[in-house]
Amino acid sequence: MSSRAALRDLVDSLPRNAIGGLVEQSIDSSFFAHPVAPASYVWPDVIVDDDKHASPVLLVTAPGAMGKSVAARATAHRLGSPLVDLAKVAIGGDGLTGLLTRVLGWTQAPQFVTSLQRGTASLVLDSLDEAHLAAGRAHFLAFMKNVVELVGQGSSNSQVVIFGRRDTMESAYLALAEYGVEAQQVSISPLAYGQTCELIDLVLDDIVHQGRSYDLHRQHSVPFGQHRDAVLLDMARALGSDAQTVQLAWESVGGFLGYPPVVRVLGRHLVIDNPAALNSSTAPRTSGSTRGGLLREVVEEILDRESAKVRDQLRPALGLEPSDPRLGVLYSREEQIVRLLQRSRGGGREIALPGSLSPDENAIYQDQIENFLPDHPFLRGSGFENVVFSDYVLAYETLADTVQVHGTTNSAPNATSVGPFFAHFVHAMSATSRVDGDEVAVLREACIDAVLKSYSAGCIDPSNFVYSDNPDQTRLFLGEGVDHPTGPSDVLKFTISERSGVVELTSPLGRGLVITRGSVVISGVADEIQLGPDLSVFAEDIQFVGKRIGVSSAMGSTIGDSSDNDGRVTLIARGSVDSDPEMKLSVYPATALAIFWSNPSYQWLGHVLKLAPGSISGLPPAAAWQLMFGLRRLLTSFQASATADPSAFSEFVDRIIVGSNPVFHVALEGLVELGIVSREGALYRLRLARLSDYGVNYAALRGPDFENTLEGLYSDMMKTDSLQEFARDESGNE
Known part of the structure; x- marks a missing residue:
């Protein structure tokens, strides 16, 4: 069992340095005798094991970009303890004891070590994951043994606090246990709702807007808070919550919305010029057309942070100077994505290594990356941390032509594999084309079904779509309540490329309009096709791939339901309609289906539209x-x-x-x-x-x-x- 606790309260229970102020006898860039408190820090909570035990070592872990390094600095400052940045230490057999002796000198070092062993002083170690990446497994194990030697058989007051990513900390726990120390473990939680609001305020405090420090969130805190909560609730609903307030939604969506990189981007998004516009129709919201761009900014900020961190670690291992242009091509966004796909799908992709590196350098590079990848913030084990990250990766794979260099194709994903953000990422990341004076995202025809299913999965209110083509262009529009939108910006707009004249869609299919002079193929899941409510298909030809077709004019309707009939399914074909001769058709209520085409098979006969108005107008x-x-x-x-x-x-x-x-x-x-x-x-x-x-x-x-x-x-x-x-x-x- 585990429980949530405030990190600050946990830190306050740890030993503060009882010895006088330490004086550095020599300078080392990795060692901070008196670390400065981080500015504008929001203390998070941690998940603590209820069966915790006394130990001289406390392991603090979190996914990448969760704020471990700033937490380490805040912890060290609050304890008055030294802070060691292990990313700058060549860890090994005496890496830690040697560093203390070198920096503190022969007089202070023994005094500090004695206080540490007695549990009257603390030492904070940061970035164990980065040190692990740079050193390799053998040196990592030797370093963990050195930590055990440092605390000896003294007190167990969690006096050595180590920060790092999840996979590395699991390795550290096992190594310490092998050397006779069972460490206590806690993990930093995503920010709670109140902590998120506090960080948003601090982010906005640092913004210079229109030549002056931004302060609207301080001067008009109540309406701004309502505006902030409306945006957060928009995002929560996109994540699948149906809660009426963001506070109630937080339990299910806080894992993403409380992620510090997400909070920082959202904070920048909340800047508004006019206080009178707060909570009005002109205030920014995460509407359909902006949500993808906002999420893309969040995700790519994390990817770029990973690139920079890994390059810093790789540079000395490869013997490259900071100004070497080859650094800029290492561990790019695209390479990260291909490696993430390889890991999540069990291999099968050959990574194209940087051509600017020699064979020997590439061997070092590959070995280093394989050690670092398991700690990628997008991953949890062999899968993805959350659906936002997995949908971004799928969208990138679908759209980026250059992934073919790594043996990956731009094939459209299966509609069942995408989450609610895939459509938004595709819209934000696609190339655009000017259509009727408007810049519109370009979508390949093969991706239409996946985008439809993704968009529908992310809507709380019923989603609607319009697919319309003519010889010159084909358009797709997606909207949440598209019959009555608040404005055109609420709709995702696509122009379709690589048109074959056949649009393929899968069940379930409803709340949409398809108008095409080509063909429509509707396939079922497990041979069953579900149509409705409120679906109209006008096509040259229609093909149904399935043995059972169910039609309903009300979502979730059951026998005896008194729903009205305004959600009728209408199917009209100028040419032919093809279905299994033994197909079974189920329609409820009986008026839920209307069809018109030549020579319908017996299953459809009870639903043929009456004599067409064209008989009196001269139209076909x-x-x-x-x-x-x-x-x-x-x-x-x-x-x-x-x-x-x-x-x-x-x-x-x-x-x-x-x-x-x-x-x-x-x-x-x-x-x-x-x-x-x-x-x-x-x-x-x-x-x-x-x-x-x-x-x-x-x-x-x-x-x-x-x-x-x-x-x-x-x-x-x-x-x-x-x-x-x-x-x-x-x-x-x-």
Whole structure:
């Protein structure tokens, strides 16, 4: 069993130096007789074994970048003890005793060692993991033996405190036990909610904004605290919490949100110019389009920190000068990612070693890296520390062409292997292309399904998607509540590359719109396909790969559920639909499915749409139904207002609802021509008085027989110039 305790309280229970102030007799860059307290330090908690025992050695561990070195400095300062940076020590058989003698001299060193053995003085050792990397296993074991020799058979007051990463500390524990000392172990915890808030304040204290020290968080602490908590809660929900407050969410998400590098980046993100904007719609939030960039900044800051740390250790081992340009290519982000993939997947990848190093240097390099990698902050054992790190690595592997140098391909990940952040990382890391005056992320067609599943997994509110193509371009939009977003920035926008004309999607599939002149393949899991709610597919051809298809108009609906029917699944194909001849179709309720294509098999017959409106308009039936559903989607995209006609952001309607789809484009033109929709600056307005002339209301639009409600409007729209021209073009293409 273990419990959480304050590190400061634990430190206060350790022996303080009882001897007078130590005087360094010689200078050594690794030794600090009187370490200075770190500025702006937030003391974390530690996890302590409830069955703790007395020991002369206390091992303090944490993942990389958790703040071990600053904790070591704070601990040494509070105890008044010397601090040794082992990263700068050539550890070995007498590495520690020799250092003490050399720095303190023959008079002070014996006095200090005697006090240490009696448990009336303390010694803090930092960066054992880095020393381990530089020295190798034999010298590491000799050093641990030297630690045991130093404390001898004296008191067991945890007077030697050693900081390092998890894997190294496990090795240290075993080595000490072999030499007769069972060390006490504690691990630094991610920051608690209150500690996180304290660190955010300290981060902001150091920011110079618009030429002056930033202080809005101090001057307006209450509204700023609400603003901070709103951002943290956004992140918590992205991590899968459904808690109503960030405090309640912390137990499940604090492992990531309390990680100091994450807190520092979030703190910088919280800077805002105007106090009046706090908690308003203009205050920054981790919206869909910014979350990936924010998380990317967090992750890459950790990777760059690892690069710098390892290069510092490798330089003397390789005999390189600090100015040697070859240092800059060692242990890059990409190399770390490939090595992480190799470790997490059990090998199989050949690492391309730096070409600038000689064969002998490469042998040293490879040996050093293999010792250091197990302590990488992204790892826990052979897996990843958390889903944020694993999703970043998957996104990098998917997007970076240069990973092919290491024998890794850019194949799309399986949709079941991605977490809720993969879509956001892909959006943030992809190349961009200018589309309709907007910089849009470029996504390979093969990655669409993985991105859809990832985005859905990260949403608390129902997620929606729109996939629309035409001969010129294909677009994908993802949004949480995309029918009524707060603005276009809440939507992830992609333009699709490497188009084959066939989009492949996997079950479950719902809350989306697919419009394509190509083919759609929908595959099941274990031969079962789940469709709905609120799914519309308009395609040339549709193929179902599975033996059972279940359709529901309400997520999680069960027999006897009284849910309404506004989540209907609509499948319309201009060409053919292919499914297993023995396929079993289950639909609940019976009105949850509407289909239209030529010669449907017997399983589908009970769900065929009635005589298509195209029979009275001259449009081919499939195109006529697509137009009908386009009208419905446009009309239901407007948000109600208490003081004016319903509105929708024009950018949202033009780029997401309509996008590149010619059918929806002419539907919007027809509504404008009839005076039902008008443009007012950045908004479209839905003129309810004009709409009521056709007997159309919102409830009917959401119902199962909406086509009857729209019949009069549809008939008048077909008389507009834009629809007449569209009908001629469609009839010519049929």
